[in-house]
Amino acid sequence: MQRFPARPLAVLATIGVLALTGCGTERAAPGEAAAAGTGSRTIRAQKVMRLTQVHAETGMTLLEGPTFDGNGDLLVVDVTALGGAPKVMRVDVGRKTSRTVHTDDRGAYTSAQFSPYDGRLYLSDFAHGEIVSLDPDGGDPRTFFSGEVDGARMNPDDIAFDRRGNLYISDSRGLSEGEARGRVVRIDREGGKATVLAEDLAAPNGISFDADHRGLWFSELTENRISYLRLDGEGEVTSRHTAIRVDGGIAQTDSIAVDADGNLYQGLHGRAAMAVYDRHGERLATVELPPRAEGLESATNVAITPGGTKAYMTVSGPAGGYLYTFDALAEGTRQSNGG
Template identity: 50%
Template sequence: MSRRIPALGLAGLGLMLALTGCGQEAPVSEGVAQHAATELLQVTQVHAETGMTLLEGPVLDGQGNLFVVDVPAPAGEAKLLKIDLNSKDVSQVHTDGTGAYSSAQFSPADQRMYLSDIAGGRIISMNADGSDVQVFFEGDVDGRRVSPDDIAFDKEGNLFVSDFTAFPGAGVDAAQAGRIIRIDGETAQGSVVAENLPSTNGISFNEDYSGLWLSQYAANRIDLLALDQTGMKAASVQPAIYVNAGVAKVDSNAVDAAGNIYQMFEHDARIDVYSKTGQLKAQIRLPDDAQGLESATNIAIEPGTTQGYATVSGKSGGYVYTFEALAEGISQSNGG
């Protein structure tokens, strides 16, 4: 691991996330379908030690369970949780002393759960029950530490990871230093797919795996990265969708079977849904009585159905809300 960029501690992570008091009342876009989300359950409370909670990385296992990570959970408290969607029971799957996990996803190659540790600069894997924890990737790529945020798997089980730079102490220009890193699913060797990006956060393959939708945190827009014939490098990166975000920031994204892009936000509890040609088709919002929830940061749509789940967090705690998606879920809308 590089010593030139120090590992991000939970204190620095708290500065980056800064959830409390930052919600906004985003304007309703005229002519855009409005969809209401429904509270499923509260999953976490604000942690006394870190002063916050932030649920991320929702992923379904196909057996009635939804997994989520709690990014700022302190040592010893649940960092990966499992929600039984039938009973609504919540149980701890994994904790450790240092990790700050920002995404979770099952690999199509080995069916193990992969978690990105944005603070520790590593990716770990484990069985769905939390057993057999292994460090899958750790270290530098092209001489620079990786801060893995979101993960997108290709069909073969290779990982495409957003290298997030917009946090205090990174020592780089967030507007230019973001990267997309490919990590080989078998060898765990990392390579640069694209660089000089404005701190990419969300990353999802489009519906035919020819490219990746990138949520550019430091530019508040969504770009389309087209892959070359090898599937390992960027053929082009083009600005695709300019987002009306105000003080909010684009966070994770997801793609459904129709190719719609679901864009989530830090500092605004809403989800914007765009067509692949850039039209804002719908907005998914919390009910008016949902107080103290400032960020809707990620979703999962159950493959083969339109049942969606959103992770929503703020000073009231960490919650899961449900919603009706515009099209059926696929791998690209389940985890990451």
């Protein structure tokens, strides 16, 4: 059976910075793992289009970071694309077409978000520990943040913005070593100050504010749990607790999006499905692909249309990188772009 490498390790292998140090997650059979809880329901997603094929150089493709721009267009990143191939794509979901927004010879981008402060597109470069920004059309690339935070370089995975434009980042540091050295980091909107909000985490991945911007949800990939950071008006942590334990079986907790009602959409790496919880931790639904879908192994992320309920989920595996759509439980907001 073909094996599918864990996402951050694949990123490192793709750009050739470090050796691949871990093995992958076996594909789950339909109906396996992450069974819906009592009273939850199944939401059946439908295929929109295939965006990418497996890259010959890396043996995989991995779509991530779906986010809507100010015109309502959907942008998506391909984590494993090499230089010359599209690393950021703009998708016309109506016409089922896409075009390249950005490529380069260096970055391994795991997320994309538009800043409410300057309107630029921000990308997390997992392998180089940097945050890069582009203008909305993909030009004018700038390094927004680089270097160490409290003496250690980041492996930035997902990004969330507060209303002022400050960045909150899941730092998956320690993943390749299997050590709980991950962090949640805040970077001010000018890129001049970085602050560690939480540490000793097990490969933090998804990150999103709740519907009221009172706190942050973040997932830990290697512990299959979602935690909650309560914040004060200045973005300082007032409390932290484990909020949800995800019964994922062989699947692991990936990115998180939040709808207008505060429901959490938890992506699953290692299973082409998504778990949906309310803010109290009740399992409301499981988003599944049609039974006939084959060769798709991870539903990493989702974006819900701003002001609407149409959701677009990034799904990848040996069959390629796809967009699937489903009806979300509530309307989309800025926090409905999953990092």
